[in-house]
Amino acid sequence: MNLSGVLIPFVPLLGFIINGLGFPKVSKRWAAWIGCGSVFISFLIASVLFIQSLTGSFESTTISLFDWIVAGNINVGFSFFIDHLTLIMLMIVTGVGFLIHVYSVGYMHDDEGFGKFFSYMNLFIFFMLVLVMGANFVMMFIGWEGVGLCSYLLIGFWWKNREYSAAANKAFIMNRIGDLGFILGIFLMFITFGSSDFDKVFAGSSAFATNDHVMVAITLLLFIGAIGKSAQIPLYTWLPDAMAGPTPVSALIHAATMVTAGVYMVARSNILYSIAPISLEVVTVVGLATAVLSALIAITQSDIKKVLAYSTVSQLGYMFVAEGSSAYSSGIFHLMTHAFFKALLFLGAGSVIHALHHEQNLRKMGGLRKLLPVTFITMFAATLAISGFPPFAGFFSKDEILVATYEKSPAVFWILAATSVLTAAYMFRLLFLTFYGEYRGGHHQHEHIHESPRVMTVPLMILAVLSTLGGFLGLPALFGDTHWLSHYLEPVFAANTRLTEHSESSLLEIMIVVLTVIVIAVIWWWCNEKYVKKKVAPAIVEDQLPLWYKLSYNKFYVDEIYDRVIIKPLEWMGDFFYGKFEANVIDGAVNGLGRMTVWLSGQLRKIQTGNIGFYVLSMVIGIVLLLIYGLSKMNLF
């Protein structure tokens, strides 16, 4: 069992190497088989381990391959760790990852960089698996930065487009801001615990008092990393731009897996966070603010992928709110259901974009229900899931988060509940604009629209099933206390299990169910009125918009503010240092010396003949003579 666990990340790495070195010699057919097959093998191995864990023949294991960095107080093993939390993540990453790989075979079929695409995707899976399987925080950091690299490569996959490569750079650089926080947190861990191994760190943390400064500092520094990777305020602006990448990339990296790394990391470090309630409050506030802000932006966007991107940011905020409320297993639960329905939404959007020949503007869609039936039905399921309509997957996970927050702070609960309404609103708006009403694109195009090939629709269907039924892994107390997932994760969150077993929450849950149904019914009616009967399409003329719409449409001008406040001043400083400071101040001081130099060199020139060969020769002769003089003292000759 030990060895097979290690294989999980390395099979996709092998796929990367073959497809990477073989490109473009390996045929598309083979590239697809290698790319998908390697992830599928990992999925199979992970499944075997997962089944073992269900039957009870599995124990958490650490597998050490070799000592990686040993110097001073640093001792990092190249080691993997598998426990129940890892297994859940492994199933999500390899399972959803595999489906998206298969989908990509259809989506990328006509792309000249087909093999290259699969090699990048496999490399991503490798790093993502290292991230969730690392046995210490430095190993996690390998995966952490590695997925950032793959994200960079895949956002800029169509590299001839300068805007795309700008988005790729932005993603990488903003992630690195978070990474700096993460790595500083690791350093503090080494000072505090003498190690970054999970077992040693978590065991050592028990010696600390609640809200001990060191623990608060470590958890906050780690959370800076999470903010970058999981696109939270203030480092979220890279994610919407990251939609420049091919749509399967958005589904895999920028929705289902990579961006949830921060959520995983906080869950993994739950023992540390529980000692630092201050940090948990920061996590809650950041998550909540992000959930609200990005939902507000999502509601007016006219690019189908941008809507989904802001929705992802918002949902990640949900997960952090859950974790901030110490409901770690609810955070992971939502991570899982979100991976299903958001991957599905992106792949569905990809199917639409594919059918419309790379049209992403909601204005130019509409009425696609009949033309793309599979895409429509699956996306419909996903929309219900993300809106939290019972009994779709999102309902259970959201419900759980809401209940958890209510116990902690009713204010947070109400804000989050209001955000849920916004979520349903922007999702049904997207659904209606895309599939209902009449087609708003050109007539010529209309005739060419057809459903995507089977290789794309089958993954959609599987994900639709998961989005519909996935929630039953975490049935809440209301339906009889059989919350499988939180029991499964109990060993990881033992100190912090927060099962929804409190009976007083039943009333709350019923209330949530009823409210959700009513709200969604109202939104349905409203969307129907607006987008079908009145045929309203998203605005394009900015001047006529009301202020709130304009603010939302322009993403509250956050990018522009960053540009003015951070980027421009840094550029100005660079120019000032180079143009003014360097030449006038520093060199001004050196020039005094320089003038002396000129005078000196004038004197020296008199004894120079200008024949370099002569200089070299005389120098060498001099050295040799010196050496002979020295060596003669040794009686060597």
Place this chain on the structure above:
Amino acid sequence: MFALLILLFPLLITLAILIRGGERVSRIALVGSIFELILVCNNGFQKFYGDASKLEMNVPWIPGLGINFHIGLDGLSLLLVFLTALLYPFIVRASINPQSPIRNPKSFYALMMLMQFALIGVFMARDAFLFYVFYELALIPIYFMCAFWGGERSIPITLKFFIYTLAGSLFMLIAILYLYFKTPAPHTFDITAFYNLSLTATEQSWLFWGFFLAFAIKIPIWPFHTWQPDTYTVSPVAGTMLLAGIMLKMGIYGLMRFVVPIVPEGIAQWGNFAMILCIIGIIYASLIALRQNDLKRLIAYSSIAHVGLMAAGVLTVNASGLQGAAIQMLNHGINVVAMFFMIDLIEQRYGTRNMNELSGIAAQMKRFSWLFVIVMLGSVGLPLTNGFIGEFLLLNGLYQHNAWYAAAAGLTIIFGAAYMLRLYRNVFLGEKSNFNNESGDVKGWETRILVAFSLLIILIGVYPLPWLELTSNSMQELIQYFSQQATAASL
């Protein structure tokens, strides 16, 4: 004897080149430098892990003055000698370009090999006088190479470099002489004897500046760096590689060999100040690098940022900082030489190294752009590349010293990514530029050199342990001398 062989072999090659002459001297230099690498690998490492005493040699040279011909190879020296020997074949090969043959190759390659002799001498010397001789000797060939084979305005620029560094080392000479006279009569220049001197805090404070100025100029540390970007930019590619890849390590090495064990009290007084200079330099140079359009100048400034971090790591005098600086010297040498080599390839093919004139060259040079990515990742310190190991240990060392220093110096993680990705995007991505590239993608030996560099970057990044172990004893010794001296001074 083995040590002597390693030291003298490049001099032998120099003589061979001078005697043989002709157009084929570059081949002599290439074969010679490969042999030197084999010598270092075979004899150096073998003896190091076997009978290490064979790597030391101590004979009187000018006995009247207490000057000994004392050379040795501990882990730290061996690391740098290996780095020198490793990079030399690449540098020699990179300088051979049939399209634009080097003028007066005999002198050029003789200077180059003489330079190797001097560099190895610096890293092996155990006698301060000998060290000083090699330290100055190394300056002469590089000066001529850069001045006479360099680009526009190379003579005034390299003269500035020459005088600047020479002036710096004069301070070191004074410091060495002072230490010499402090040793019990008959005086000696032996470095280990210096380690055991008991010096007052005031003395250490002055001595610190004597050494620090010399090394700070050589490295260079902000604000002593203004010679560097111009010199790197105008030098011929081999000269730039020698300067950035190996020569600046003389400064870091000097900090380790002299400053740390001899003047701990000086570090206690001035270390923080010097570290802050280093950190200012990291941020300052990174911000300038972000705005450069000349590729060579961009890498020159990025190098100031990188070496600033190494120097700061040394001054923390903890195991992590020192070990990080040691392995980062190796890594930086590999990465920066590969980087300058690639910039030279771009310039040869497109006739410019101005970022604004280049665009989309990945379309014409697919293989090259991939290899560039690997080297770039090494230079931005992505985990599983060599750069990460060094950066991680260095920043960790700084963090142990002062968390805020680490946070400020850690900005290099962000800025480094920003300026390298900007370079990559502007030069490699986008639509193809108007320039014609008749040579096409890298091929033959060019590919082989770059693949070798890329493999080194990944191998060291995945399995750095041998390199960390190589220097760990030397670093422990330094720390011991440091703390022993510090307690002596405080008594």
